Every structure is written in structure tokens, then in C-alpha cells.
Amino acid sequence: MQPIRLGLVGYGKIAQDQHVPAIRANPAFELVAVATQGQPCAGVENLQSLGELLENGPHVDAIAFCTPPQGRFGLVRQALAAGKHVLVEKPPCATLGEAMALVDLAREQGASGLYAWHSRYAPGIEAARDWLASRTLQSVRIDWKEDVRKWHPGQAWIWQPGGLGVFDPGINALSIATHLLPLALFVESAELRVPDNCQSPIAASIKMADARQLDIRAEFDFDHGHDELWSIEIRCAEGVLRLDNGGALLSIDGVRQAVSEEGEYAAVYRHFQQLIKDKASDMDLQPLRLVADSFFVGSRTLVEPFYD
Amino acid sequence: MQPIRLGLVGYGKIAQDQHVPAIRANPAFELVAVATQGQPCAGVENLQSLGELLENGPHVDAIAFCTPPQGRFGLVRQALAAGKHVLVEKPPCATLGEAMALVDLAREQGASGLYAWHSRYAPGIEAARDWLASRTLQSVRIDWKEDVRKWHPGQAWIWQPGGLGVFDPGINALSIATHLLPLALFVESAELRVPDNCQSPIAASIKMADARQLDIRAEFDFDHGHDELWSIEIRCAEGVLRLDNGGALLSIDGVRQAVSEEGEYAAVYRHFQQLIKDKASDMDLQPLRLVADSFFVGSRTLVEPFYD
Numbered sequence: 153m154q155p156i157r158l159g160l161v162g163y164g165k166i167a168q169d170q171h172v173p174a175i176r177a178n179p180a181f182e183l184v185a186v187a188t189q190g191q192p193c194a195g196v197e198n199l200q201s202l203g204e205l206l207e208n209g210p211h212v213d214a215i216a217f218c219t220p221p222q223g224r225f226g227l228v229r230q231a232l233a234a235g236k237h238v239l240v241e242k243p244p245c246a247t248l249g250e251a252m253a254l255v256d257l258a259r260e261q262g263a264s265g266l267y268a269w270h271s272r273y274a275p276g277i278e279a280a281r282d283w284l285a286s287r288t289l290q291s292v293r294i295d296w297k298e299d300v301r302k303w304h305p306g307q308a309w310i311w312q313p314g315g316l317g318v319f320d321p322g323i324n325a326l327s328i329a330t331h332l333l334p335l336a337l338f339v340e341s342a343e344l345r346v347p348d349n350c351q352s353p354i355a356a357s358i359k360m361a362d363a364r365q366l367d368i369r370a371e372f373d374f375d376h377g378h379d380e381l382w383s384i385e386i387r388c389a390e391g392v393l394r395l396d397n398g399g400a401l402l403s404i405d406g407v408r409q410a411v412s413e414e415g416e417y418a419a420v421y422r423h424f425q426q427l428i429k430d431k432a433s434d435m436d437l438q439p440l441r442l443v444a445d446s447f448f449v450g451s452r453t454l455v456e457p458f459y460d
Numbered sequence: 461m462q463p464i465r466l467g468l469v470g471y472g473k474i475a476q477d478q479h480v481p482a483i484r485a486n487p488a489f490e491l492v493a494v495a496t497q498g499q500p501c502a503g504v505e506n507l508q509s510l511g512e513l514l515e516n517g518p519h520v521d522a523i524a525f526c527t528p529p530q531g532r533f534g535l536v537r538q539a540l541a542a543g544k545h546v547l548v549e550k551p552p553c554a555t556l557g558e559a560m561a562l563v564d565l566a567r568e569q570g571a572s573g574l575y576a577w578h579s580r581y582a583p584g585i586e587a588a589r590d591w592l593a594s595r596t597l598q599s600v601r602i603d604w605k606e607d608v609r610k611w612h613p614g615q616a617w618i619w620q621p622g623g624l625g626v627f628d629p630g631i632n633a634l635s636i637a638t639h640l641l642p643l644a645l646f647v648e649s650a651e652l653r654v655p656d657n658c659q660s661p662i663a664a665s666i667k668m669a670d671a672r673q674l675d676i677r678a679e680f681d682f683d684h685g686h687d688e689l690w691s692i693e694i695r696c697a698e699g700v701l702r703l704d705n706g707g708a709l710l711s712i713d714g715v716r717q718a719v720s721e722e723g724e725y726a727a728v729y730r731h732f733q734q735l736i737k738d739k740a741s742d743m744d745l746q747p748l749r750l751v752a753d754s755f756f757v758g759s760r761t762l763v764e765p766f767y768d
Contacts, residue, residue, distance in 0.1 A: 225646070229671070247646060247647050247753040247757055248556065248749060248753055248756065249645075249646045249647060249746075249750065249753050252745075252749070253644055253646070253671075312759075313649065313650075313757055313758060314649075314756075314757035336557070336561055337557075338533070338555060338557045338558055338561070339555050341621065341622075342621075351759050351760060363537070363561075437560075438557075441556060441557050441560070443756070444556060444752050444753065444756040445555040445556055445557050447752075447755050447756040448555060448556065448622075448751070448755040449555055449621055449622035450621060451620075451659050452659060452760075
């Protein structure tokens with residue numbers, strides 16, 4: 153079988169660290185072009201923009217989008233209109249409306265789309281899903297607490313309107329929880345704590361439920377310098393499942409379980425390959441919808457100003 | 461043809477003033493039961509709850525929901541699960557996630573659903589759509605400015621988390637604009653002005669666009685005591701269309717046009733009747749999605765406290 157000829161748009165840190173190594177390690181893909189205005193990518197044709205790539209670049213079957221979510225909507229639309237399959241980094245778009253419209257457009261075009269919620273491919277997730285499938289769920293508790301100064305030093309965009317604040321890491325937790333749980337989740341209430349010199353929350357408490365009234369609570373904290381944790385604990389009638397380190401570690405009733413050894417982005421691209429083969433899409437809106445609804449119905453409390 | 465046997469849930473002001481008169485004026489419907497915990501509705505069976513209506517009430521084919529949007533999701537889900545058609549007052553649900561889930565459920569159940577954006581049935585709207593259909597759009601300007609003390613005296617819920625603030629009337633303008641314009645709208649930016657003793661905005665400026673980059677701006681003001689206005693002005697290459705009084709009046713280049721004489725809710729129920737006949741649904745998410753995205757990406761400015 154011929155490899156899928158892939159273009160990539162936005163050759164920044166996540167593309168360099170994760171996407172390009174995962175693509176090059178997967179013989180089903182051939183990276184043939186990169187559109188970037190910064191540092192060029194070695195060994196492929198580099199172009200100034202998506203428009204130039206589509207017009208003057210080598211033929212591609214699919215395009216991976218690693219530019220920031222602001223402005224990505226028009227680019228992905230352009231690629232879909234040109235008949236390309238698309239892989240879109242998280243969060244897919246600046247607004248839920250944009251993300252919803254791309255789902256419709258991919259369907260209309262018969263293209264394969266993937267909203268790449270990469271945390272869903274963390275090592276412990278598949279084993280967790282398998283274990284949960286036959287269990288009786290009782291409650292879910294998410295703790296996602298890290299030090300923004302360490303992970304996003306000087307990144308003012310996080311705090312601006314449309315920046316996700318603590319939901320930037322938090323959306324990863326929501327992407328895992330929605331992948332693990334059998335029914336859709338709904339925001340019942342949210343408390344957003346916003347530094348009084350910022351627009352986006354530095355901490356949040358979210359209460360969610362599904363149609364069976366499963367109690368799901370999330371605590372997000374972005375100003376947590378000591379003992380960072382990224383954990384999801386699911387209490388079932390049969391025992392307690394716990395994911396730690398963002399899904400890298402899995403334990404059941406305190407006993408460490410065997411997990412996958414495949415990297416997150418290796419699994420992302422393997423999934424994309426399968427979607428293209430199956431002429432299918434996986435453009436799940438749910439994590440972004442939970443964030444938008446948290447902003448929509450959440451109460452806001454001003455807290456002390458944030459200085460980087 | 462047998463009339464559609466209708467139940468109504470939530471016999472408050474909007475039900476008494478609008479729904480019940482419109483239902484009784486339409487021979488295609490027969491109002492047979494009302495679920496309410498307040499004042500009973502004369503001439504029909506009154507029950508304490510939707511559950512009691514479904515279990516012990518007379519048979520109904522369809523149910524109209526006039527309870528507040530908070531808590532409505534579970535009720536509408538219950539009605540759909542029981543195989544009923546549903547008409548849902550605006551805004552349909554407390555969150556976008558809930559509203560999206562009901563669309564899927566209605567489809568799965570093969571039921572007819574109507575999210576009743578009543579302002580879309582204002583007298584001037586159909587004539588405006590007809591005129592716009594063949595015109596070249598240039599820009600859209602929405603002004604929705606009223607005195608909250610006059611229209612919602614003492615209604616604290618408007619200012620609480622999940623209350624829409626000025627988007628409570630503003631969503632009517634958005635429901636009209638999305639009905640008039642041919643392409644989907646997306647929020648580009650929003651400024652929300654929030655009284656410092658409230659959670660919801662008292663005024664908002666929203667910049668939207670469609671896929672052709674049509675410039676759409678809305679100004680919502682809830683603290684506008686003099687010269688209230690509810691207008692939408694659409695500039696086209698061929699002239700300027702203007703709706704006033706929430707869509708009751710239509711003018712083209714300043715010349716008043718003939719409009720429909722049918723009341724909003726008469727048209728709502730005529731539409732619902734047609735949907736049931738056609739086994740179709742009209743559950744448009746777009747107005748609520750634009751509100752949720754405005755809260756999601758909007759910047760907030762604190763303004764002086766609001767006292768009723």
C-alpha cells in the first residue's frame with residue numbers, strides 16, 4: 153500500500169517534539185511538506201503557508217494542523233474544501249461553533265477528520281477502559297493541578313480572552329474522562345477563580361453528571377507548585393480505578409497495572425491512519441463543549457493577581 | 461384529521477399569555493393536560509408533574525415545555541423517551557451540551573422536536589427573508605437595548621451563574637439574525653460588561669462573521685431606560701433592510717413594508733404542527749451556541765453594581 157502523503161501546518165514546539173517524530177516512525181505516512189513561517193523542517197519541502205502548500209507544494213492526501221487554535225478554523229476549512237483529510241491538534245478551534253462547523257464540513261466532503269485529544273492515548277487509558285467496561289460506576293473525581301510558571305512561562309495568551317487558563321491542561325483531563333465514561337457528560341455548575349489582572353481562570357471546580365446522575369467532579373489548579381498531580385479516580389461497586397501522571401499510570405485498588413508502551417502521538421497517528429482507511433472521522437466535540445459550558449454557566453470569583 | 465393531543469408543562473406567565481391562547485386558536489391541536497404546581501389551567505386536566513401526566517394523565521401525542529431552562533433537560537428527555545413530540549421554549553436548556561443531546565435523542569426516537577425561537581416568527585421576518593434571498597450582503601448591525609428594570613423587575617436569576625443577563629433578550633436578536641442570514645455565524649470576539657455585584661453581563665458588544673467574512677456586530681444593552689430599540693439593519697449592495705421593534709416592523713431604504721398579521725406564537729404552533737406532519741424536527745442550536753461562545757471567548761469588564 154502506498155503511504156499516506158502528509159503535509160503539516162505550523163512547525164512549532166509540539167510539531168517538532170511530537171508530531172514529526174511520530175509521523176516519521178510510522179511507515180503508513182510520508183511527510184512530504186511543511187507550511188511554516190519559522191524554522192524550516194529538514195528533509196521535506198517547506199512552504200510559507202497552507203495556501204502555497206496546496207497550490208505549489210507536492211501532492212498531499214492529508215494535513216496535520218499544529219498552529220494555535222485561533223485562526224485554525226479558516227485553515228482547516230481550506231484543507232477540507234481541497235479534499236484533504238485533516239488531523240487537528242487540541243483544542244481544535246477557538247470556539248465551539250467553529251469546531252461544530254468543521255464536523256459538518258468533513259462529513260459533506262467525505263474526508264476523514266481527527267480531533268487529536270492526545271491525552272486519550274496515554275499508556276493507561278485503554279487498559280482503564282477495558283476494566284471499566286463491565287463495572288458499576290459510582291463516582292468520578294478529577295484532580296489536575298500543576299504549576300503554570302513551569303509549563304507555560306511567559307505565555308500571556310493563556311490569560312487573554314479565548315485563552316483557556318487552567319482549562320488548557322484541564323481539557324486534557326476532560327478528554328480522558330469523556331473517553332472512559334460510557335455516557336455523555338453535562339456541566340451542572342462550575343466555579344471559576346480568575347486573577348483580577350487576567351481574563352481566564354487560574355483554578356476551577358466543576359460539577360458534572362451524566363444521564364444516570366453519575367457524580368463527576370473536577371478540581372483544576374494552575375498555581376500548584378508542589379506535588380503536581382494529574383489524576384482521575386473512578387469509584388465502582390467492584391473497586392477503585394485510578395489513573396495518575398495524566399494517564400501514564402494505572403492502578404486498581406492501589407495495585408499498579410500493566411499499561412501500553414506506545415507513545416501518545418504514535419497512537420494518535422495510528423488512529424488517524426485507521427480512520428483514513430475506514431473512511432471514518434473522529435471529531436469529538438465533547439471536551440471543548442464541557443469547557444465552553446463551564447465558562448457559560450460558571451460563577452466567577454476574582455482572586456489575587458497573577459504575575460509570571 | 462384528528463387533532464394533535466397536547467400536554468403543557470409549566471403554566472407560568474409565558475404559557476398563560478402566549479402558549480395556551482395560541483394552542484386554543486389552532487384547531488390542529490387539542491390541549492388535554494397541563495402539569496403545573498401553581499395556578500391550574502381551566503378546562504383541562506391538571507397534574508402535579510410531567511411524570512404524573514405521562515403515567516396517570518390523558519394520552520398526549522406532544523408536549524410543550526414552558527418551565528425555566530434550568531431543569532428542563534431531564535423533563536424533555538423523559539418526554540422524548542416516552543415517544544412524545546416536544547416543543548421547547550427559548551432558551552432550550554441550561555447548557556449547550558444539554559441542548560445538543562436532546563437533538564440526538566429526538567432523532568433516535570423518531571420524534572418531532574421544535575426549539576421555539578419565537579422571535580423568528582415576528583411579523584416582518586418572512587418578508588425580510590424573501591427580500592434578502594437574492595441580495596448581496598455587505599454588513600449587519602444589531603442593536604438590542606432595553607430597560608431590564610421594566611421587563612424583569614426583581615428577577616435575580618437573570619444575574620446569577622447560568623442566567624443570561626443581557627443575552628436573555630439578546631438571544632432573540634441572535635435567533636432572528638441566524639434565521640435571516642444564509643450561512644452559519646461564528647463569534648470572533650465579545651466584550652461583556654458585568655456589574656461587579658452580578659455574574660452575568662448587563663451589556664455586550666459582539667463581533668461575528670460567517671464563512672464569507674460578512675461583518676456582523678451586535679450591541680446589547682440592558683440598562684437602557686430611554687428610547688428602547690430592538691433593531692437589525694442589514695446593508696446590501698441593493699439597499700438597506702431594517703427590522704424594528706423586534707421584527708414587528710420592516711423597512712427597505714426607509715420605506716415601510718407590508719408584514720404578516722399572524723402572531724408569533726400562532727406561527728410557532730403552526731410550524732410545530734407541520735413538523736409533526738412531516739416527521740421532521742427544527743432544533744436549531746445556533747442562537748444558544750453563539751451565546752455560549754460569547755461567554756467562552758468574551759473579555760469581561762466590571763462595571764458599576766446593579767440594583768433593581
